[in-house]
Amino acid sequence: MKNRQLLARVAYQYYIQNKTQAEIANNLDLGRSTISRLLSEARRENIVSIQINDLDLLELEVKVKEAFNLRNVIIVTKSEAIAHEAALYLKQIIKPNNRVGVAWGSTLARMVGQLQHPKSTNATFIPLVGGPSAANSKYNVNTIVYDLARKFVGKSAFINATAVQESAALRNCIMNSKDFAEFAYSWEHLDIALVGVGGPLTNKTTSHWRDLLTTDDLVLLKEQHAIGDCCCTFFNEDGKILAPELQKRTIAIPLSMLSRVPISIALASSLSKVPSIKALLSMGIVNTLITDQETAINLLKR
Template sequence: MMHDERLLTRVAYQYYIQNQTQSQIAKNLNIGRSTISRLLTQARQRHIVSISINTNDADLLDLEAQLKRRYHLRNVDLINSDHADLDLALAQEAAQYLKQIIKPNNLVGISWGSSLALMVGQLDHPKAANATFVPLVGGPSAANAKYHVNTIVYDLARKFMGNSVFINATAVQESSYLRDGIMNAKYFQELARDWAHLDIALVGVGGPLTRRTTSRWRDLLTPDDRDMLKDQHAIGDCCCTFYDVNGKLLAPNLQKRTIAIPLETLKQTPIRIAVARSTEKVPSIKALLQIGVVNTLITDADTASQLLN
């Protein structure tokens, strides 16, 4: 039922201008509380009331909404692209988002990513969550030991006053035989069970093999691995698993030597967050969104705009 415009205006004025509660207005006008709510909705629908957000964040919120619709995402969190240090700003945003969503006793998985490593240092005064943090991928080569995923896991657990589980193997093994032996070990079976019951997963997104990269694990790839991935047109990786522009998983022989959570297992996690940005990574991020590996994206406005184009 459509109500008289004067009544709609009166209700809207008391609510938006006089800052009265819906209960107060209901009492003033001797109208039911649920009716007041419907009157306010009609006032907006008939443009008696218009609502605008007068900050620069309004454009970001619009971009976020477009990305959520386009890729059917649970959430999108964007930063402006005018920061002097975009990587630091992205890490700060990821830290704030994790603090916002983490719940007591959550099981949280972490993969590689420079933004994820940087994120740990931006976690100022997080609430004690007694969460358990686990690695989603194997470690780096000995040359990059200081960037080990175990370090990220340990530091996160310390920040949140929680627990950590470690992985004692490099991401890529010399043979599938060695990889299978590790994954069949008792300690690893416990980690694999954790992978199947994650509440939150945070992952980075690796760009094309041809880009100049600070990846701390790709030096484990052999020349044959690289040639095969180039022949198959790999555009990026997530959790040490490579894929092409259509999201097709590549290099099955390499996967058989890789120690990492399978992407199909990752997709069972309720909250799956990718933290990544840059023009070069747009195709990699896009493919990952299209096949539903992640359902939450933290990135910058320029990357978001390119994902929409």
């Protein structure tokens, strides 16, 4: 065993003074490989102890990831931080010329504002759903997509239709049009998708698109025990997709297609949404979750 004072001296220069191993080797007239061995020994002898802040959150991430067989999980202390963390994560994973699909929602809209010093990517950003009603125009998916494209110096597509149409015939006319072919191709070839998760119909939180639903739609969804939605597609607690007639009037990426996106990210939190988040994760529609600590704990409890 080496002299403890030497171990401490090497550790001090490396961890406190932030010197490189080569610099320390030069200072102490030792070989570079010797410094590496001394640092390892300093940890074994408890001269150096490594403490990771937010350890509880990191362990919780692992538990949620394993419970739902996810690609990645990011957990923040408070829900207000989800948009910021999502912005950091998108900046981390996005690559040049990626196709990025985006749904709507207040958290996704706030995420754009949290993007500081983003990089140039030439990525293409594509709406995954039609727009909301005029009353909720500030949450229009086109606005989010345009702002993301501007931040990442990329391109954006524009969808000129509301998410729910008056009839299946009108929806089919839009989706079968030549102009819509770009969306159909892009949805099949996405690299990244960013979506929100809607809670139950009784959720007191104001929806940004559900005012497009008719009274008959709402009655049917309640009868079928709808627990939440993703990309304007409702499902129950068992993960069964509901209201096929409504789906025939809806302009949105099918959940089956969303499940094939290499990196599909859900931004979601709140106790009222725990059942819908759990159902969506269990369906295998998304492979990455960004949420808060309280929501994550209750996901595991269920």
